[in-house]
Amino acid sequence: xxxxxxxxxxxxxxxxxxxxxxxxxxxxxxxxxxxxxxxxxxxxxxxxxxxxxxxxxxxxxxxxxxxxxxxxxxxxxxxxxxxxxxxxxxxxxxxxxxxxxxxxxxxxxxxxxxxxxxxxxxxxxxxxxxxxxxxxxxxxxxxxxxxxxxxxxxxxxxxxxxxxxxxxxxxxxxxxxxxxxxxxxxxxxxxxxxxxxxxxxxxxxxxxxxxxxxxxxxxxxxxxxxxxxxxxxxxxxxxxxxxxxxxxxxxxxxxxxxxxxxxxxxxxxxxxxxxxxxxxxxxxxxxxxxxxxxxxxxxxxxxxxxxxxxxxxxxxxxxxxxxxxxxxxxxxxxxxxxxxxxxxxxxxxxxxxxxxxxxxxxxxxxxxxxxx
Amino acid sequence: xxxxxxxxxxxxxxxxxxxxxxxxxxxxxxxxxxxxxxxxxxxxxxxxxxxxxxxxxxxxxxxxxxxxxxxxxxxxxxxxxxxxxxxxxxxxxxxxxxxxxxxxxxxxxxxxxxxxxxxxxxxxxxxxxxxxxxxxxxxxxxxxxxxxxxxxxxxxxxxxxxxxxxxxxxxxxxxxxxxxxxxxxxxxxxxxxxxxxxxxxxxxxxxxxxxxxxxxxxxxxxxxxxxxxxxxxxxxxxxxxxxxxxxxxxxxxxxxxxxxxxxxxxxxxxxxxxxxxxxxxxxxxxxxxxxxxxxxxxxxxxxxxxxxxxxxxxxxxxxxxxxxxxxxxxxxxxxxxxxxxxxxxxxxxxxxxxxxxxxxxxxxxxxxxxxxxxxxxxxxxxxxxxxxxxxxxxxxxxxxxxxxxxxxxxxxxxxxxxxxxxxxxxxxxxxxxxxxxxxxxxxxxxxxxxxxxxxxxxxxxxxxxxxxxxxxxxxx
Numbered sequence: 001x002x003x004x005x006x007x008x009x010x011x012x013x014x015x016x017x018x019x020x021x022x023x024x025x026x027x028x029x030x031x032x033x034x035x036x037x038x039x040x041x042x043x044x045x046x047x048x049x050x051x052x053x054x055x056x057x058x059x060x061x062x063x064x065x066x067x068x069x070x071x072x073x074x075x076x077x078x079x080x081x082x083x084x085x086x087x088x089x090x091x092x093x094x095x096x097x098x099x100x101x102x103x104x105x106x107x108x109x110x111x112x113x114x115x116x117x118x119x120x121x122x123x124x125x126x127x128x129x130x131x132x133x134x135x136x137x138x139x140x141x142x143x144x145x146x147x148x149x150x151x152x153x154x155x156x157x158x159x160x161x162x163x164x165x166x167x168x169x170x171x172x173x174x175x176x177x178x179x180x181x182x183x184x185x186x187x188x189x190x191x192x193x194x195x196x197x198x199x200x201x202x203x204x205x206x207x208x209x210x211x212x213x214x215x216x217x218x219x220x221x222x223x224x225x226x227x228x229x230x231x232x233x234x235x236x237x238x239x240x241x242x243x244x245x246x247x248x249x250x251x252x253x254x255x256x257x258x259x260x261x262x263x264x265x266x267x268x269x270x271x272x273x274x275x276x277x278x279x280x281x282x283x284x285x286x287x288x289x290x291x292x293x294x295x296x297x298x299x300x301x302x303x304x305x306x307x308x309x310x311x312x313x314x315x316x317x318x319x320x321x322x323x324x325x326x327x328x329x330x331x332x333x334x335x336x337x338x339x340x341x342x343x344x345x346x347x348x349x350x351x352x353x354x355x356x357x358x359x360x361x362x363x364x365x366x367x368x369x370x371x372x
Numbered sequence: 373x374x375x376x377x378x379x380x381x382x383x384x385x386x387x388x389x390x391x392x393x394x395x396x397x398x399x400x401x402x403x404x405x406x407x408x409x410x411x412x413x414x415x416x417x418x419x420x421x422x423x424x425x426x427x428x429x430x431x432x433x434x435x436x437x438x439x440x441x442x443x444x445x446x447x448x449x450x451x452x453x454x455x456x457x458x459x460x461x462x463x464x465x466x467x468x469x470x471x472x473x474x475x476x477x478x479x480x481x482x483x484x485x486x487x488x489x490x491x492x493x494x495x496x497x498x499x500x501x502x503x504x505x506x507x508x509x510x511x512x513x514x515x516x517x518x519x520x521x522x523x524x525x526x527x528x529x530x531x532x533x534x535x536x537x538x539x540x541x542x543x544x545x546x547x548x549x550x551x552x553x554x555x556x557x558x559x560x561x562x563x564x565x566x567x568x569x570x571x572x573x574x575x576x577x578x579x580x581x582x583x584x585x586x587x588x589x590x591x592x593x594x595x596x597x598x599x600x601x602x603x604x605x606x607x608x609x610x611x612x613x614x615x616x617x618x619x620x621x622x623x624x625x626x627x628x629x630x631x632x633x634x635x636x637x638x639x640x641x642x643x644x645x646x647x648x649x650x651x652x653x654x655x656x657x658x659x660x661x662x663x664x665x666x667x668x669x670x671x672x673x674x675x676x677x678x679x680x681x682x683x684x685x686x687x688x689x690x691x692x693x694x695x696x697x698x699x700x701x702x703x704x705x706x707x708x709x710x711x712x713x714x715x716x717x718x719x720x721x722x723x724x725x726x727x728x729x730x731x732x733x734x735x736x737x738x739x740x741x742x743x744x745x746x747x748x749x750x751x752x753x754x755x756x757x758x759x760x761x762x763x764x765x766x767x768x769x770x771x772x773x774x775x776x777x778x779x780x781x782x783x784x785x786x787x788x789x790x791x792x793x794x795x796x797x798x799x800x801x802x803x804x805x806x807x808x809x810x811x812x813x814x815x816x817x818x819x820x821x822x823x824x825x826x827x828x829x830x831x832x833x834x835x836x837x838x839x840x841x842x843x844x845x846x847x848x
Contacts, residue, residue, distance in 0.1 A: 074460075074462070075437070075455070075457070075462040076437045076438075076455075076457055076462070089749070089751060099462060100460075100461070100462050101457045101458075101459075101460045101461050101462035102460035102461075102462075103460070120428070121428075123428050123429070124428075124429070125429070151459075151460065164460055165460045165461070165462075166460060166461035166462070167461070167462050167463075167464075168427065168428070168461055168462070168463040168464070169463075169464050169466075170450065170464070170466045173428075175461075202480075202481045204457065274438075276437070276438075276480070276481075277480075305623070329627065329631075332621055332623045333623045333624050333627065334623070334624055336750075337750075337751070338718065338750035338751065338752070339623075339624040339625065339718070341752060341753065341754055341757060342624070342625055342628045342718075342719075342721060342757070343624065343627060343628050344754070345754055345757035345758050346628040346631050346632050347631065348758050349632060349635065349780065349781050349782060350631060350632075350635050350781065352696070352697060353694055353696065353703065353782055358758070358759075362754050362755065362758060365754045366753075366754055369754070
């Protein structure tokens, strides 16, 4: 109710003037905004936009957002290492790479995200997290929540209910964190477990932690209540009115260039291509006819593309020319099941139409693609 | 190096000629000093060690995660240099100077220390060295300025130094053509613009394609009544185009296409086209669509085309065959695995519906739905993409009438379907009626398929589709 009426108040008079100027400048040193979208890419794009465009000298911003199911990896992480990509694809869970550092998290509507925008000089994560803890305690004084030295918020001293990450630019910075209200813990634990073996990389690893929802501690709590409590505390600390302005991440007039940013965050080059160089050393167990073949595979992947590939097949299992064609084909291509499938099935068109050969080829292809 | 220095050291009057510097560096240096009456004996460029500034929160070391530049690249102030990470915070380090990167002090994954040199930058001697301050010394651009630019619809990129120069000379940045990275306006763009305004004579730039647009329009041709007098001819200047060619390797879907089509070249293709009256089929589909929807399936025209093709292949099995490499043996394939060309975001992909000869039209529709959703999600498997024996390409959904499809080896035939158009045709009574017409273009391997076979197959396929009830007779 409060949100809706204020939304109208704020928008109507601004229709005639430049909506942007009116929207962004408010009285006081702070602004609280909430996204109307549940799309992870749109919301991440809003963070980018504010970070690059807003002058945070006079006012700081608190951005509140929630997403439909998505796995979000940190800027310098390896998605193959961090989550179960096959499961993600099956369950239609989105994969996004954010621009801040840190580890991998699972978002769904039972998780709320808070982003604190300040100037680079005023960047202070502990203060922000203490604000959140203060808000939680004000709402439910009996909650045992505190911030540890890893910038996590712990419930009952052992369960992680919030993780933190940050991005610093030349003049501005943001610190964002999650807060588990009522997320699906079962999906969370299954998607954040990678079945990958034999991966060597310098990408930032995630620290698995025991998690709990605030809802489990107190079933009367909802995401809306938590958002409201945190906004209230922020308003008090920044001496501004406690009202939350709604923002639509698809509004190009309010956020010029936002749709390009949203698109960029969805490209393969960003999500997968930004993975730091890694190598794979694993063994395919291929069941062929009545025996099991152990085939060693070694690959180097840079910018998400296969740089080097070595498959240790039994001699003459494939005609030698064909093996070379295979390696030549996938070298330089994306470490991606779709592209590899297309390339390898195309090669099959060009070799002699031999059923035996076809079944061997298909077996090898399927096993290779399973790695990706 | 010298090129860069020359650009910034000179005044408007002379040196725009970048080519001069290719030769003796030292000679030029001395001649410069004479003309500019420089008192300080400064070397060609000064190397400044750009130190990693304070990250905040008492952090003393970070890990270098990505370099955005390499040694030898030229950078402008505020360009991103690298990305470092410290304890869940990712920091973008930007350059404080305009210059050329001379040395990177760290490799990826190295630990970098706050207060120690990060990169060495060679800056212009004329600019001098900025005092050692925190990176965040220039006040951020006020939000009104930002808004103003955004309203214009595009952001004019320029460093503060360039902006100051423009302001001092009363130049609107939006009128200047930027030739730097991302259409950034460089100092020489301002100087070029100024030169045009004052009419100063400049030697022609070696880069002929970048010519600033003429500000004052030449006289427009006079009205016809003035034909008697001399008509001044408008001088059109080429419009400045700052685009650059981009070369990238052929990989992925494109590579697959290159391989397939190069192999297809070996096949001598012949084409055969015809027109199909789908009026009855359109009506039939309208009736069946809701039935299919009730079963949760989207029914397009393709399942009918595919089933009709399979019925045709039963009569002309040579179109469902494969020729071996030496053209010595023809293999007649038992299964009709009919491929359907699909256009996805990444490119062309051709999954096939297996064993159409034992599928009903509804079965085909179900399978097509499955393949289409997997195709758009990029999740087609190897079995979906292999084993095809005959292909149909419904290019008509995008547009077009007649086409010249390319056979996908090891197949020997392919059909391209144009769009369905409503056209006037004559019926048996000689009356004009509205007909739903679609064109089909077949291509076949002339080594084993002859024109007559293709034509007869096409006629049979056509008859099934023009009179769908006849399909009932032969449906297995």
